[in-house]
Amino acid sequence: MDLLHNTVRPYAWGSRTAIAELLGKEVPAPHPEAELWMGAHPGDPSRVLGADGVERSLLDLLNSDPDGQLGTRVAERWGSRLPFLLKILAADEALSLQAHPSATQAAEGFAAEEAAGIPRDASVRNYKDPAAKPELICALTEFHALAGFRAPERTIALLRSLDAPALAPYTEMLVAQPDSSGLRALFTMLITLPQTSLSSLLPQVLDACVLHVKEHGEFDLECRTILELGESYPGDAGVLAALLLNRIVLQPGEAIFLSAGNLHAYLRGTGVEILANSDNILRCGLTPKHVDVPELLRVLDFTCGDMEVLTGEEVSPGVRVYRTPAPEFELSRLDLTGETRINHDGPQILICTEGAAELTNARGDSMRLARGQSVWLPASDPAVIVRPDGVESAQLFRATAGND
Structure with missing residues (x-):
């Protein structure tokens, strides 16, 4: 049970207030802040603050002890790779119109571009890795998006x-x-x-x-x-x-799941996003970046109709799970007014988005999680009791690996 130090990505479409306010920093921020990353993405892995006061890259921890950090089930499926990335996403302007490939499409596209000798950092490269990239966005504020083809x-x-x-x-x-x-x-x-x-x-x-x-x-x-x-x-x-x-407007607590081939663009708002740990994006427009129309058409799903808005399944008092078919991740929302016990056979990341929480486990370890702070719970850790700390209620989001 270790505190995480995370990187904020300063994309031009980001907000100068939302993430800064969440983290208790000066508002407005000096430049747009778009995404707070929590996980082990090679581009910006979180740093784990150990009990000895030393920071270590979460990526290095996973590589050194995949079974202990990820658990046997997750390590057997994903190796030493954390299959999900958790984000706070804050948009003041529209993101690019984009879609993501399925696992089969990504593997085929990655192999083809590798065989063609296209550098992985080339601007015309579509596939940075051979992985799918499903994602889910859950609104923290009113959240606006375009997603899926209308009837x-x-x-x-x-x-x-x-x-x-x-x-x-x-x-x-x-x-x-x-x-x-x-x-x-x-x-x-x-x-x-x-x-x-x-x-x-x-x-x-x-x-x-x-x-x-x-x-x-x-x-x-x-x-x-x-x-x-x-x-x-x-x-x-x-x-x-x-x-x-x-054209979708989500209220706080509502979410949409974006499966492979779903054409979408986030327009504005702040939300908790969880996605597969992949960089594969096929862009359609609303961007100066590379648009590969033939490859986009190979990936797009033209299934049409209303997008399903998820409110989460209540699995225990104050705990709602946003069920999706994605094997890489599962997101839960904890609206705490009393004690809640959480356990999982794999890795977990918790972030506090409202109030403050106290975490304790059977070993006697305890930690206070303030608003904006996040914690890494490796699979080898015992179950954790979570309760509001110094406040009547607290809200946390919990990321875990999905179930096959």
């Missing part, structure tokens, strides 16, 4: 409500085939438009969105989003692709 009939209604003459032929494509195959065909056409066609179509779409908002149309939120994206990413085909996606 065709609703997209048809949106496109028709815009009444942009240049958009009509594309709308009729979907009318003629209102299913996943029709969405694939329409998406492919929009994302591969020649720049001259894009420069003609996009301004008409944006003008139509302005009119829709002024008239308080049914798709006000969707149109406002397109206008925001159009302003931030002028001339980007990803703005048109965003027309086809579900």
Whole structure:
């Protein structure tokens, strides 16, 4: 049971207040802070503060003692690799429109790029590793996102409500085939438009969105989003692709799971994100970075309909688990008003997001976890009792490996 020291990633889309406030630092921060990483990602592994006061890389600890740190079950499946990465994500601006591959797609893509001799740090490289990258985001504040392809009939209604003459032929494509195959065909056409066609179509779409908002149309939120994206990413085909996606607003405690092939973009808000420990991203737009359209189309899942919003399954008083099919991770939320016992046959990371908590185990070890602090619990540790410390209630999030 050891305190973690973690790295904050300063991406341009991050917040200057959310992570700084969580960590009890000066607000506003001097630059945008986008993600607080907790785990053993090679790019920025957490440091474990031992009882002797010495900091050690969590990555080094795992490599030196995978069975003790990860447990036999996790070590047999993942070797010395921690299969998950836990983050606090704080977005003030939209992230890129992106999707992640399945395990099979990642293994194939990684092997192909290795065989082609593409350096792993090359800007045109799609696959940094041979692993899948499912993820789950759970809102800490109101959280806005685009995720998954909207049901065709609703997209048809949106496109028709815009009444942009240049958009009509594309709308009729979907009318003629209102299913996943029709969405694939329409998406492919929009994302591969020649720049001259894009420069003609996009301004008409944006003008139509302005009119829709002024008239308080049914798709006000969707149109406002397109206008925001159009302003931030002028001339980007990803703005048109965003027309086809579900516009989602999560309230605190609500979550969405993004499986392989789900096209998505986080727009703004703060949340707890857990994902497989992988760097594989196929970008679609809303970014100056590399977009490989053929590979993106190989990976994308055009299954359509509403995204399921998860509220967690209550497994004991105050403890909710966000169930997903991902073998790499499981996220739980602990809303503590009294004692709760937690145990797991694998590694665990706990982060306190509200209040403060006291952790004790059967060996007599104890620790106070203040808001913003996180702790590493190796598999070899005994069960831990968690309770609020000096406050009536506390909130923690708990990351563990998933169950096969």
